[in-house]
Amino acid sequence: MSKKKLLVMGREVIKNQAKGPVTLHISERLEKHPPPEDIRTIPRIIEEKCIMCGTCVKVCPTHCLWMEKDDKDNGMIWLLRPQCMWCGHCQTYCPKDAIHIDREPSLSVSLFSFNVRQDYEMICAKGSFKGEKAEKKLAEVIEEGAKTIKEIEEFRS
Amino acid sequence: MAEDFRSRFRVLTDGSDTPLGADHHIFIGPQHPWAEEPAHFIIHLKGERVVEANIRIGFNLRGMEKAMEARTWRQNTMLIPRACGICSAVHQNVYVRLVERLAGIEDQVSERAKLIRMFSCEAERVHSHMLWYGILAHDAGFDTLFHVTWRDREIIMDIVEDISGNRVNPALMLIGGVKRDLPKEKADKARPMINDLIKQVEYHKKVFTEETSIVNRLENVGVLTKEDAKKVTPNGPTARGSGLPYDIRKTFPYELYDDIDWNVVYYTEGDVLATTLVRLDETLESLRMLNQILDRLETASGELLQRVKPRISEGKYMTRAEAPRGEDIHYGIANGTDKPERYKIRAPSLGNIDATLKRMDGEYIADMPVILRSYDPCFSCTNRVMIINQSTGEKKIMGQDEFARRAIKAKKYNRPFF
Numbered sequence: 027m028s029k030k031k032l033l034v035m036g037r038e039v040i041k042n043q044a045k046g047p048v049t050l051h052i053s054e055r056l057e058k059h060p061p062p063e064d065i066r067t068i069p070r071i072i073e074e075k076c077i078m079c080g081t082c083v084k085v086c087p088t089h090c091l092w093m094e095k096d097d098k099d100n101g102m103i104w105l106l107r108p109q110c111m112w113c114g115h116c117q118t119y120c121p122k123d124a125i126h127i128d129r130e131p132s133l134s135v136s137l138f139s140f141n142v143r144q145d146y147e148m149i150c151a152k153g154s155f156k157g158e159k160a161e162k163k164l165a166e167v168i169e170e171g172a173k174t175i176k177e178i179e180e181f182r183s
Numbered sequence: 184m185a186e187d188f189r190s191r192f193r194v195l196t197d198g199s200d201t202p203l204g205a206d207h208h209i210f211i212g213p214q215h216p217w218a219e220e221p222a223h224f225i226i227h228l229k230g231e232r233v234v235e236a237n238i239r240i241g242f243n244l245r246g247m248e249k250a251m252e253a254r255t256w257r258q259n260t261m262l263i264p265r266a267c268g269i270c271s272a273v274h275q276n277v278y279v280r281l282v283e284r285l286a287g288i289e290d291q292v293s294e295r296a297k298l299i300r301m302f303s304c305e306a307e308r309v310h311s312h313m314l315w316y317g318i319l320a321h322d323a324g325f326d327t328l329f330h331v332t333w334r335d336r337e338i339i340m341d342i343v344e345d346i347s348g349n350r351v352n353p354a355l356m357l358i359g360g361v362k363r364d365l366p367k368e369k370a371d372k373a374r375p376m377i378n379d380l381i382k383q384v385e386y387h388k389k390v391f392t393e394e395t396s397i398v399n400r401l402e403n404v405g406v407l408t409k410e411d412a413k414k415v416t417p418n419g420p421t422a423r424g425s426g427l428p429y430d431i432r433k434t435f436p437y438e439l440y441d442d443i444d445w446n447v448v449y450y451t452e453g454d455v456l457a458t459t460l461v462r463l464d465e466t467l468e469s470l471r472m473l474n475q476i477l478d479r480l481e482t483a484s485g486e487l488l489q490r491v492k493p494r495i496s497e498g499k500y501m502t503r504a505e506a507p508r509g510e511d512i513h514y515g516i517a518n519g520t521d522k523p524e525r526y527k528i529r530a531p532s533l534g535n536i537d538a539t540l541k542r543m544d545g546e547y548i549a550d551m552p553v554i555l556r557s558y559d560p561c562f563s564c565t566n567r568v569m570i571i572n573q574s575t576g577e578k579k580i581m582g583q584d585e586f587a588r589r590a591i592k593a594k595k596y597n598r599p600f601f
């Protein structure tokens with residue numbers, strides 16, 4: 027190896043020693059490098075704007091939005107969070123611009139965590155569906171999920 | 184020609200169709216530390232030299248094409264990028280152009296939307312190529328370069344994330360336009376980052392051409408001459424490394440590729456180093472294109488998204504585009520409803536397998552990792568098959584729940600899954 031190369035290498039080594047590690051701890055990195063302004067996560071519905079047209083449910087590629095309604099002032103939409111792939115289709119095709127995409131990255135708990143309450147979320151409840159009725163329906167859905175998880179647990183054991 | 188041809192796609196190996204002279208057989212894959220993805224290579228050796236290499240594909244059954252038939256055209260816009268983890272934007276681009284053509288609105292897409300699409304595709308080419316030559320350095324035993332390239336790759340990932348909201352799956356394109364605008368503030372933020380990256384990639388190129396430890400691993404290894412290349416029909420950078428200057432962006436321009444200033448990169452040597460240099464130069468070329476696109480976006484105008492009816496009228500069409508790995512071909516049949524009748528994806532890696540197997544002939548077994556890496560293998564690219572019960576011919580589409588339930592029953596009552 028030539029002398030010049032050795033010198034170059036030596037300089038690099040000393041420089042890197044002085045600089046310290048390049049890798050950052052995750053918390054440090056998040057501080058210095060926050061997620062971008064427009065990160066796409068799960069959808070949120072502004073209840074006053076929504077007209078219960080059902081477009082968002084129809085265009086959702088993962089079938090993670092569900093809806094129950096009487097008429098345009100009475101209804102609810104709920105979301106299965108682990109299934110949402112943050113694509114933003116519902117936002118694009120909503121005719122009333124009632125949906126905006128959240129910034130809070132909310133990860134699913136696990137693939138089969140059907141019975142975890144936080145996985146289901148009531149994102150829109152209007153009119154008489156508000157309050158108790160919505161709560162009851164949500165509980166029913168979670169119950170359904172619990173059945174599946176029970177079967178899966180049986181399978182695993 | 185006929186006697187030249189011996190199919191390299193085979194199941195093997197009871198020894199009945201081993202090539203003459205081979206005394207050892209080495210199996211690489213489907214699970215192997217070299218590969219992140221499943222494919223089964225069978226390498227016949229005489230001593231340390233390869234006599235012939237064969238492959239068996241078909242471990243990655245995903246039934247994506249079948250799944251598309253059950254979804255609407257609009258929903259499929261978000262399913263199709265999942266065909267590949269790295270080149271998602273280009274798959275989406277081919278898809279939306281196909282549907283736009285079928286719906287008859289391909290000339291209504293605005294200039295601005297087209298430029299944003301191109302930005303997404305080129306940014307993807309940059310990060311895909313950088314990922315690839317990083318891994319190549321890793322396979323060649325030069326891990327420092329691997330870390331350096333992957334560190335610099337974060338720059339382009341940040342740009343993509345800032346513009347689209349997602350790191351690797353920008354999913355910006357929609358039938359009739361794009362989802363998001365690329366405003367001036369973001370462009371101004373991206374420009375210095377792109378210029379930084381150009382400097383870094385130039386440095387990577389310097390390492391790849393001057394550092395003897397890596398040049399020795401790649402130079403004159405796995406040579407695919409132009410004549411051979413014409414026989415085994417590679418595409419993308421593999422072909423361009425063997426002196427075939429064929430790039431869909433130039434030969435059959437789509438979007439606005441004929442409007443901006445860029446060159447097709449090609450080398451004539453045909454070895455692994457040549458394909459590497461093709462990708463390095465292409466990265467630089469793409470980065471310069473990104474700058475041009477940002478400049479043009481300042482003045483370009485137009486609606487971002489055209490309204491398209493969910494029902495697509497009857498017809499069939501084929502589109503293609505230059506993916507980072509080669510030529511990506513989609514073919515779709517519409518039947519007048521809002522769902523496709525049939526959809527077919529031919530992704531680039533499949534076209535490159537034969538060429539790569541040809542490269543191996545007569546090489547040392549120790550050079551296998553770099554040669555296998557040379558065509559940027561992506562086996563989710565390679566096959567996409569619907570699951571059919573062979574004995575009964577039964578076809579089934581299952582949801583997640585039913586799948587889980589079936590598995591449970593199969594285990595409980597000890598009976599076959601299908």
Ligand code: SF4
Pocket residue numbers: 071075076077078079080081082083119120121122123124125
């Ligand atoms: S959120 Fe939008 S698309 Fe969904 S039901 Fe309400 S108005 Fe329709």
Ligand code: SF4
Pocket residue numbers: 067068069085086087088089090091105109110111112113114115116117
């Ligand atoms: S973001 Fe996509 S996956 Fe999630 S609810 Fe909206 S349409 Fe469905």
